[in-house]
Amino acid sequence: MTVKIGCIVEGESEVVTVPLLIRRIAANLYPELPIVVPPPIRRPRNKVVKENELERAVEFVARQIGGQGAIFIILDSDGDCPAELGPALLHRASQARSDLSIAVVIANNEFEAWFLAAAESLRGKGGLNNDIASPKNPEGIRDAKGWLSQQMGGSRRYRETNDQPALAAIFDIEQARKADSFDKCYRDIVRLLEKLQKVNKEI
Numbered sequence: 001m002t003v004k005i006g007c008i009v010e011g012e013s014e015v016v017t018v019p020l021l022i023r024r025i026a027a028n029l030y031p032e033l034p035i036v037v038p039p040p041i042r043r044p045r046n047k048v049v050k051e052n053e054l055e056r057a058v059e060f061v062a063r064q065i066g067g068q069g070a071i072f073i074i075l076d077s078d079g080d081c082p083a084e085l086g087p088a089l090l091h092r093a094s095q096a097r098s099d100l101s102i103a104v105v106i107a108n109n110e111f112e113a114w115f116l117a118a119a120e121s122l123r124g125k126g127g128l129n130n131d132i133a134s135p136k137n138p139e140g141i142r143d144a145k146g147w148l149s150q151q152m153g154g155s156r157r158y159r160e161t162n163d164q165p166a167l168a169a170i171f172d173i174e175q176a177r178k179a180d181s182f183d184k185c186y187r188d189i190v191r192l193l194e195k196l197q198k199v200n201k202e203i
Contacts, residue, residue, distance in 0.1 A: 003033065003196040004069035006061035007040035010048070010076065013164040014111065015040050018074055020168050025189050028173075030197050038064055045075050054089060055096040062097050070101040070192040074111075074185070082106035082181055101195045103188035108181040111164065112144035114171070117179035119151075121172030126163055127156045139179050 007018050019037035026035050041061060047053045054073075061071050073093060077085065090104040107113065115122060116138035124130040132151045141147055148158040177183040 001034070001200055002036050003200055004036045004038065004065040005192060005196070006038055006065040006069065006071050008048070008054075008057050008061055008071070008073040009040045009042055010045045010074075011111075011160070012042070013160045014074065015042060016165040017111070017168045018072070020165055022072065022189055024169070025173070025186065026193055029190065030193055033193065033197050033200065035193075035196070045078060048075065049085075049089070054092050058093045058096045058102070062100060067099070070103070070196060071097070072103050072105070072189065072192065074105045074107065076110045077106045077108045077181075079109070080106070082108045082184075086184075101192050103192055105185040105188055106181060107185070108139045108179075109142055110144050112148060112158075112160075113139045113141065114176045114179050114182040114185075115167050116141060116144055116147060117177075117182060118171040118173075118175035121175050122167060122170065125170055126167050127152045129153060134175075134178070139181060 005022055009015060009018050018040055022037050023035065026033060041057060043053070043057045048057065058071060071093065073089065086104050086106040090102065093102045093104060117134055119132045119134040122128050123132055128148070128151050135141060135147070138144070145158050145160060152158065173186065177186055
């Protein structure tokens with residue numbers, strides 16, 4: 001039986017990147033699991049955090065996956081504390097659909113910080129220089145996109161809609177787990193996959 005993971009994201013690039021990331025992890029851990037990740041729905045972060053907006057988005061995705069499977073929600077922290085915002089949003093999402101497995105990931109400060117954590121695996125790829133090295137605190141850099149642009153030769157600049165999916169397809173996942181928020185992202189995706197695998201075997 002095919003299993004589905006519906007996603008809520010905030011950016012245009014994540015519509016492509018997040019399903020790609022989930023499928024990468026699934027292919028590595030559960031290659032036999034027939035998984036489908038429908039196109040994520042986009043909701044601006046400033047709306048998602050408002051009362052009832054997240055709940056409506058969760059209900060929409062629940063219908064998208066036919067009321068079965070799991071829901072994965074990912075947002076940038078944008079200065080908020082991930083350890084506070086994430087659990088609060090997860091509680092609201094779980095209250096809205098307690099029948100589904102749900103994960104909420106808050107990237108600290110932005111998705112691209114995870115590429116910084118795995119910078120060595122991206123040397124010479126995607127327009128990046130051959131000698132880039134991960135900064136000591138990749139999640140402490142407020143403008144990870146700007147940092148990536150600085151590591152590109154000539155007039156090349158990081159372009160989120162093109163470069164984020166391309167780098168997500170090749171960055172070293174284990175290296176990226178040095179970033180705490182990506183480690184949580186990885187563990188949450190694995191948790192959802194484990195539950196879906198268990199349900200699939202029981203059917």
